[in-house]
Amino acid sequence: MDELLFTLNDDELQELKNTSSIDGDEDDHLFGTPPPRNRSKSTGSGNENVDWELTLSLETTLQLIEGEPTAPSPNCSEELIQRILDVCRGRGGLPDHLRGKVWVILIGLYYNNKSTKHPLIEIYDLKEQNELRNDCTEFVAKTYSSNSPEEHSSIVSSLESILTSYLKHQKVAYDKSIILGYLQILKPLLTLNLTDTQLYNTFRMIITQYVPRDVFNEHGLPFHIFRLLLLYHEPEVCSVVDSLRVLPHSYASQWFLSLFSSAIANLQSILVLWDVYLQYRDPFLIYHMALVLVLNAKDRLLEIKHSDSSTKKADTIQLLSTLPANLEPSDIPDFLTISQHYASQTPNSYRRMFESALYGNDSFLTLSNSSTSPCRRVAMQSLCLPVAAEELLNSIRMAKSLSSNDSTDSRSSTDAYMFVRFFVVDCRPAEQYNSGRLPTAFHLDCALMLLEPVKFNTAVQGLLLAQKDALNVGAAAGGEHLCFVGSGREEEDQYVHMVVSSFLQRNTQKVALLSGGFQSLHELLYPDNIEDGLADHNPLTCPECVLQKTSVTPSSSTVSRDGSPASDSRSKLFTAKLSLFSSTLKAKSAEMKGKLIDYINNPVASGGSSGADEKHVKSSDKNKSKPYRNLLPVFMIDDDDEPSDEASPSGGLADLDSTTDVTHFHPGTRIRSIKQFLKQHNFHWSCSEVLSDGSHYEGYVIVTRDNLLMIRELDRDTGEVSLNRLLNSIIKITSKKKHPELITFKYGHVVKLPSTSSDPGKEGDEISDKDRGGGEEEETAAEITHSDRFYLPSGSKDFVSNVKRFIDSKNSSDQ
Numbered sequence: 001m002d003e004l005l006f007t008l009n010d011d012e013l014q015e016l017k018n019t020s021s022i023d024g025d026e027d028d029h030l031f032g033t034p035p036p037r038n039r040s041k042s043t044g045s046g047n048e049n050v051d052w053e054l055t056l057s058l059e060t061t062l063q064l065i066e067g068e069p070t071a072p073s074p075n076c077s078e079e080l081i082q083r084i085l086d087v088c089r090g091r092g093g094l095p096d097h098l099r100g101k102v103w104v105i106l107i108g109l110y111y112n113n114k115s116t117k118h119p120l121i122e123i124y125d126l127k128e129q130n131e132l133r134n135d136c137t138e139f140v141a142k143t144y145s146s147n148s149p150e151e152h153s154s155i156v157s158s159l160e161s162i163l164t165s166y167l168k169h170q171k172v173a174y175d176k177s178i179i180l181g182y183l184q185i186l187k188p189l190l191t192l193n194l195t196d197t198q199l200y201n202t203f204r205m206i207i208t209q210y211v212p213r214d215v216f217n218e219h220g221l222p223f224h225i226f227r228l229l230l231l232y233h234e235p236e237v238c239s240v241v242d243s244l245r246v247l248p249h250s251y252a253s254q255w256f257l258s259l260f261s262s263a264i265a266n267l268q269s270i271l272v273l274w275d276v277y278l279q280y281r282d283p284f285l286i287y288h289m290a291l292v293l294v295l296n297a298k299d300r301l302l303e304i305k306h307s308d309s310s311t312k313k314a315d316t317i318q319l320l321s322t323l324p325a326n327l328e329p330s331d332i333p334d335f336l337t338i339s340q341h342y343a344s345q346t347p348n349s350y351r352r353m354f355e356s357a358l359y360g361n362d363s364f365l366t367l368s369n370s371s372t373s374p375c376r377r378v379a380m381q382s383l384c385l386p387v388a389a390e391e392l393l394n395s396i397r398m399a400k401s402l403s404s405n406d407s408t409d410s411r412s413s414t415d416a417y418m419f420v421r422f423f424v425v426d427c428r429p430a431e432q433y434n435s436g437r438l439p440t441a442f443h444l445d446c447a448l449m450l451l452e453p454v455k456f457n458t459a460v461q462g463l464l465l466a467q468k469d470a471l472n473v474g475a476a477a478g479g480e481h482l483c484f485v486g487s488g489r490e491e492e493d494q495y496v497h498m499v500v501s502s503f504l505q506r507n508t509q510k511v512a513l514l515s516g517g518f519q520s521l522h523e524l525l526y527p528d529n530i531e532d533g534l535a536d537h538n539p540l541t542c543p544e545c546v547l548q549k550t551s552v553t554p555s556s557s558t559v560s561r562d563g564s565p566a567s568d569s570r571s572k573l574f575t576a577k578l579s580l581f582s583s584t585l586k587a588k589s590a591e592m593k594g595k596l597i598d599y600i601n602n603p604v605a606s607g608g609s610s611g612a613d614e615k616h617v618k619s620s621d622k623n624k625s626k627p628y629r630n631l632l633p634v635f636m637i638d639d640d641d642e643p644s645d646e647a648s649p650s651g652g653l654a655d656l657d658s659t660t661d662v663t664h665f666h667p668g669t670r671i672r673s674i675k676q677f678l679k680q681h682n683f684h685w686s687c688s689e690v691l692s693d694g695s696h697y698e699g700y701v702i703v704t705r706d707n708l709l710m711i712r713e714l715d716r717d718t719g720e721v722s723l724n725r726l727l728n729s730i731i732k733i734t735s736k737k738k739h740p741e742l743i744t745f746k747y748g749h750v751v752k753l754p755s756t757s758s759d760p761g762k763e764g765d766e767i768s769d770k771d772r773g774g775g776e777e778e779e780t781a782a783e784i785t786h787s788d789r790f791y792l793p794s795g796s797k798d799f800v801s802n803v804k805r806f807i808d809s810k811n812s813s814d815q
Contacts, residue, residue, distance in 0.1 A: 055095045057087045062101055081105060081281075088279055093272035093329060100192030106278040107205045118204060120197055121165040128174040129164070135176065136160050139183045159186060162200045169204075177216065184258035185211070188270050206259070210283045212358040214376070215257050222256050223248035224379035225354060226287050232385040233291060233342060236507040240301050241294075244316050251320035252290050259286065263324040272329045276336045283359050284351055288339040293323040347420050347481070347512055349388035353378065383500055386515040387422070387483055389524045393533065395422050396440055396476070403476040421479035423467045427496040428487050428518060436537035436544075438521070440477035441485065442466060446495035449502065481510040487543070488517025519544055662707050662724065671711055671719040674700070683806075685799045689722060690742070690789040697722065701790055703803055705810065708745070710788070723788060727807050731782040733800055741796045748784040 061083060084105050088094065094102055126132060136159040140152050147155070163182055167174060185206060189199055214220035226248045231238040254262045259277070264270050277285065297319060304315050327335065357375035378386075399421050426433050426441040433443045442463055448456035470478030482503065486496035496513075503511050514520065522544035525533040539545040671677050678684050683703040688696045689710050699712040699719060708725040725747060732746040792799055 051091060051093075051095070054087070054091050055098070058084075058095065058098050058102065061087050062098070081108070085279060088275075093268075093332075094275045096191075096271075097193065099271065099275065100194050103192065103274070103278060104194070104198065104202055106281065107202065107209060109201055109205055118165075118169060118201055120161050120200055121168050122161075124160065124164050126164060126167060126174060131176070132163060132167075132174060132179060133160050135179045135183070136163070139180070143187060155190065158190075158196050158199065159183065161196055162186065162203055165200055166204060166207075175216075181215075181254070181257040181262070182207075184254070184262040187261050188267070188274055191267070191271065209359060210259060210286070212256055212283070213360075214358070215253060218247060218249045219376070219380070220249065221354060221357060221376045221379055222287075223252065224376065224382075225350060225358075226252060226290060228350065228379065228382060228385045229287055229291055229346065230294060231504065232346065232510060232512065234295050234298065235504050235509065235511070237295060237298050237301060239505075239507070240305050241316065244305065244313050246313055246316045246320070250317045254321075255290055255324070256286060260289070260324050263321070264327050265325050266328060269327045269329050269332060272332045273327070273336070276332060280336070280340065282343070284355075285336075285339060285343055288343045288346070289335070291342055292335065292339050294320060297323055345420065345510075347385060347387045347391055349386060349391045349515065352388065353386065353515075383497055383513060384504060385512045387512045388515050389520040391420075392422060392424070392438075392483060392514060393521070393524065395419055395479075396424075396438065399440070399476040399479070403474060420481050422481045422483040422512070423470065423477065423479040424483050424485060425463065426485045426518075427499055428485065428492075431541070432487065432518070432543055434536060434538075435541040436522075436534045438485070438533075439535040442477070444499065446499050449495065449498055481512060482508065483512045483514055485514045485521075486517040488519030493517060662702070662704055662709055665709060665721045665724055667721055667723055669721040671721065673717055674711060674713065674719045675717070677711070677719070678702075683802055685792055685795050687793075687799075688791040690791055696791070701792075701799070703727075703799075703806055705806060708788075708803070710790075725788070727803070727810060730803070730807065731784060733803065735796075735800075741793060742789065742791050743796055743800060744787055744789045746784045746787045748782055748786075750782055 065080065065083070084102055088102065133156070136156045137152075140147075140155045140159070144152065144155060163179060166172070166182070172178065182203075186199075186203060189203055189206075192199070192202070194202065212220075212222040215222055227238065230241070230248075260273060261270050264273065277289075300319060301316065304312055304319065309315060354375055398419055424438055424441040426437055426443050427446045429447075430443065430445065433441075437443075444459055444463055445456075448459060467478065467482075469475075471480065472478075484496060484500050486493035496517075500511060500513055516523075521533075522530070522542075526544070526548060530539075531537060539549075678700060681702045681704065684700050686699075687701045688698050689701075689712065690696055697712045699710060699722070702709040702711065706727055708723075708727060708730075709721065710723045711719040712722045713719050725745070729747040729749070730745055731748045732744075734744045734746065736742060790799075
């Protein structure tokens, strides 16, 4: 088709304008007989705006297609579509009289007089037929107010016929909001020179190929995908919109449903937009079009957020929903070029993950409205944009190829750079990282976030410097897109999720997470490419290899006749399993992720071990509650968060079985059934035990008349006692002001001190004997010997309050 793409000089163009009688009538037999009516007035652009070179090229190409002996098939072949694209791509709006012919080719339909894939249904017997007719009548009266009454009737008849046929063929129930969306899609189609049957099939194909399913659901899959894309490219804007509690559905649903037809005021702008959009043949491009619009409103969104308006949410929805309204035809080429740029700067994995769930031959409403739909659940639960292992490995291979080839030809190749380059951050424990990793991966110790926040921040700064240096020198490891890698096991990857969250909270752009973690990489490479694809791989200590061997190798194969080689191998496998189990236990519970993010990102404000945020009770607070162990209550919790002295909703002290004795449950005691054990104790809370090294163990804390018991979960049914403390050994219960969920119990005993004149209400550990009920001549102090920490995502106030009440009750009974 190169011979068609010639350039005309000014004289030839003027002669063509003066002599051409192209009006579309002579070529109508190619696509069928046109309707004997004008559907809409003033839909053309006028000859003064016609691109005559494009017009001539398209006319010539369409005539060649018509002159071919036989049509390829009722569905256009890829070759036929490519011939049209070779002429149209990179151009502006299509000529009005050729638009219909080009569109039906681009969406995969080839019309002739002999066959149409789906005929119209001539029987109008829907239960809501009158409502449907009224909807069509109202739409025509509003949209085509300048047309004559006769034309109104003709258009209403066409619309009703098309929509009735579609509802019956696709078995879609009538809904007014659905019909209004369909009518908006039909608005630009009515300008095409097509029969009703051709119009119906064009309408059906556009819905099937370009309108995403689940678009009417407030929490539908398209809106979760759009939010992930917004979070990927501009987390600050995403944070602003989220903070105002504005859901994408509230402003983007009509964009996705009507392909912007309902949002753009100028009909010619809609036609030009669809001209170029259909040429890209990419249904996901509409998400990036919406993304460009929202990003363009960043400054105005920030103004709304920081304003004193009482209608911030409504103002935001109004702003966003009207963003496309003023697009002019001249704006469309740049608008789509920028949208395509963002699409090219986005990992493609999400397309493969969700394409079959969003587009296809079924109705776009067939995706279940339940939040348990697998694809929707994946999108809802994704912390950031997911990247598949295949895409990550392909990116690394191409980056290596480019960095190793310094020839000018390869550097100048456009196709060589048409992929996303990742800077890989491996967040697995060090022992797993050293047992096998991607050759371009950098290691980041996630455990530092809680244990050593300052060191963690230093590591992050070093990581970002390494990324910058790698980009500057063009190294294979360099990439603008951050891809975080976890193990792929949920119980281990909670620290990884916390790291990713911290980067997003810093408004770091282009943050992605490897879907399935290192486990998915290993499965993809194992066994043939494992050594080439991974660096420093040790199959004896690699957790994934250990699991592979354990699952595929019979147990008898590990035992040799002399016993020695098999024993060594079994020992190494056991060591690797133990390492894997240890890293699993070090991970915190899933419930802690959201609650601890503030604590992680504000280590100074939240306090480390300095106790700057801790508050001792003052002498003026001595009458606020009863003393326990004859000492003042030293709850170091902010006054506003101090536990109540009222009875717990779970019951009073009398509800506890007084015959229950847990004294003999020493640490290490196995609990066969946690559920049965908890039934014997009214006062128990779900929590995590936090050790001094930052390790977390999920389980339950139980309070009895005399003891504080912690049960760690080993699996769903069984548990193990990790600690058993006497209530009368509790000296202090402390908490951070900003994090009352993190409770510290300090244990010890009281020692006598020489008589001093110190203030009994002085802040600190010293408590006078007078306040314990003893003589005024003698003073005592609490000596701390050990401590325990518990994290309760909910019920922390209830927990502390009940512990205090048990201690008060025991002190009263002892006296």
